[in-house]
Amino acid sequence: MAAASLASSVLSANSCASIRRRSLRVSDFLSFSGRDNSVSCRRGISRKLYTVKATVLKDEKEKVVVEESFQPKGFPNVDSEGSGSGENESTSAGAVESWVIKFEQSVNIFLTDSVIKVLDTLYHDRDYARFFVLETIARVPYFAFMSVLHMYESFGWWRRADYLKVHFAESWNEMHHLLIMEELGGNAWWFDRFLSQHIAVVYYFMTVFMYLISPRMAYHFSECVENHAYATYDKFLKSRGEELKKTPPPEVAVKYYTGSDMYLFDEFQTSRAPNTRRPTIDNLYDVFWNIREDEGEHCKTMKACQTHGVLRSPHSQLQDGLDDNDPGCVLPQAECEGIVDCLKKSISLQDKQM
Ligand SMILES: [Fe+2]
């Protein structure tokens, strides 16, 4: 197992409301940089730099322990807080927030479990059709996130290029999963196309609404979906492994995983440094092995996104390391968390200006 290391700096959250250090998590593989590029943060604030060194696993066929790294059925935001600072802040606001998080996650788990039961009933003996439906649905939340982020950007409420970049790269990755399933014949029956496309439309509007009200809840819902996708492919690899190893890979999979331009492939893997994962595709087993790993990366990103403002593009993190003293071309950032927060801040800003 080869390893590469990456050091990243994390700004103190003392003055920048966008960064919540108390809930910033470092994954087992690579630290997240919760650094805010805002002009206001860069100027006039004494910065504390925390250097975190982490290890990135290079892509090999070793067992990558991702199952343990995401457990959407728990309540990570609730469980892990409180022990870190030792402050025991049992304020009523904190208690209400914990209750809201538990409620959001319980609703998400109920919804995903219900959909999984329907899929289990309809697709228990038709693997590729099931994967086609899953991949048609899987792209939707990323497009929904981008739709809402575009709207916030237009209104000047929220501006984070990294979120748009990463979510587009995730949807690009899911689109290639979908193309692979189509090449394997998963979309052959009209009913599967009809069902998946109609679920996708409903899912889009549901995700937009959820993301407007509570980005944390929407990201947790996606984490549940991605976790199911990971488990589905993992089970498939274990049950059909030998057969898959004797089957040639689809051409679209070879082109996607071994192409010359891997920028977007690196871009969605926010817990890895760019160029640290380069798959080899010799057979269909390799294809599903890599799809499963992609789903694991989506899971980790969706989990990280539940902490507002933390997400950084892997290429931005790399750039930060190269040009630490060069602010470069920094876009002015706006800040808000969900539409209620956006409206409140927008109104209070207008009041101050009057
Ligand atoms: Fe996928």
Ligand SMILES: [Fe+2]
């Ligand atoms: Fe996924």
